[in-house]
Amino acid sequence: MHRLAVVSIALLLALTDVASAAGRAEPGFSRDIGGDHFAAGTSVEIDQPVAGDAIAAGEAVMLSSKVAGDVVLAGRDLLVDGDAGENLYAAGSEVVMNGAVGRNARVAGRRVDIGRRAHIAGNASVAGGSVNVIGDVKGYVEAAGGRIYIDGAVGGDVEASGREVALGPNARVTGALRYRSPNLIEQDPRAVVSGGIERLTAHRPPAPARPLHRIGRWIWTIGLMVLAALLVAAMPGFCLSVSEKLRQRFPLSLLLAFVVIVCVPVAAIVLLVTGIGAPLGILAILAYPALMLIGYVSAGIALGDAILRRVRPTDATLKRRRTVFAALATLALSLVGWIPWIGGFIAVVALLSGVGALVLQGWAAVSARKPRETA
Structure with missing residues (x-):
């Protein structure tokens, strides 16, 4: 538990650093759509x-x-x-x-x-x-x-x-x-x-179930660490851009994620019901869990980049260093998520910020490619 507390403090400090940078860089956004x-x-x-x-x-x-x-x-x-x-x-x-x-x-x-x-x-x-x-x-x-x-x-x-x-x-x-x-x-x-x-007495699961639950949780956490390392190793430039989007536009990332997480399932259901857009609806349903998973891991990658910039600024762009820090930061994020009450809140914020930054960077990449295709 002592190690978990130390990791939690380090994580919160890094998140504060990311949020502070976001506050300095993001001028603000306000828009009315319909009502x-x-x-x-x-x-x-x-x-x-x-x-x-x-x-x-x-x-x-x-x-x-x-x-x-x-x-x-x-x-x-x-x-x-x-x-x-x-x-x-x-x-x-x-x-x-x-x-x-x-x-x-x-x-x-x-x-x-x-x-x-x-x-x-x-x-x-x-x-x-x-x-x-x-x-x-x-x-x-x-x-x-x-x-x-x-x-x-x-x-x-x-x-x-x-x-x-x-x-x-x-x-x-x-x-x-x-x-x-x-x-x-x-x-x-x-x-x-x-x-x-x-x-009321606190409900505890049967003794045999607790070790299995812990094992499953650790397997899931290790899988997230591996995914974070693979993403940075395979797409270092894209992941670095996602980290920058989260650092520079943290509030906007949260806001955009709210919209995406709510609207995508609704749009998929509408497409399936109409029948005409059924293939797109099926594709959206299949892509939705992947977006959530990669979005959460993207928050870990961004956190790793933020910590690396703080402790080793000269190595902030080295792929090998970024891969290691991405895996360790994802581990820290998962450990904090195990803490009662506050852990769930931090996990939700990480998911929202990661999904929002991922969508922002994806949109930027598509927008940058269109002029070249037209030319």
Whole structure:
């Protein structure tokens, strides 16, 4: 575990370096397509009403207006002061929510604060190192993290898993509260749980299954390391360009990946249903898992290039060095993904950034080839 912590710290430092460079290099992006609003950059603020959905990524993202549809936010610091007419999906380091959500909220971060002015009409699923639910939730609450603190009104049940679970004086839970924790729940005498409180035992798989699970996980990790090394060895120039795209356009990569990951399956289904584009739909379905896999590995390659530039800048373009660092960085990325709660968040960010950078570079390569073919 000590080695895993050291690798995690090194990985986070490298990711910070990549994100900082992205913030300096990326001027910003904002566009309306139909009724939907897309934005990315170092500092992003959605301060005008949006008739459709809003998708934004950046170092600091703020929503201060009303969005009629879904809101999807990703970045380091997220502030939700505006309202989401439908669902809210947010992932960041620091997430503060003070607005209203018309349906459900799915939020993850190192620290998540659902403030007193927040109002969620549906259900809330929250994960983070520190989770504070102070606002009102009409449906159920699912919370997982290090410390979970509930001090608002919850119309349904509460299921919490964490090192510490606490109820404040203003907690009013209409349903039952079930929790998993090594420590007993901390309950203020004024807190009310109408459905009762139940402490659940942590579920552990049967003993024979755990070694098999670990073996399978290591086989998968080694396969990813080999794939990263092969990609750098076979296509060093392309992989270096993907790394540069991720470093220079990190927020835009996240935003583009959101669109691609959601739109490709929908487009494939439409093509299959119409019948006319069935071959293209089948091709898209077959290519989709490969895009996800190579996108995740591309994040490891970019991370390896970032670390190599930091520790051995004179060797930053040497294929042999890049191959080794790509494999080691992919290993570090996989190890961090095994850490509860925060590991899953980092893995999602790595996947999104890698897929986005891969699509950006692929589009750039195709665009650069067209003039030569025309000539």
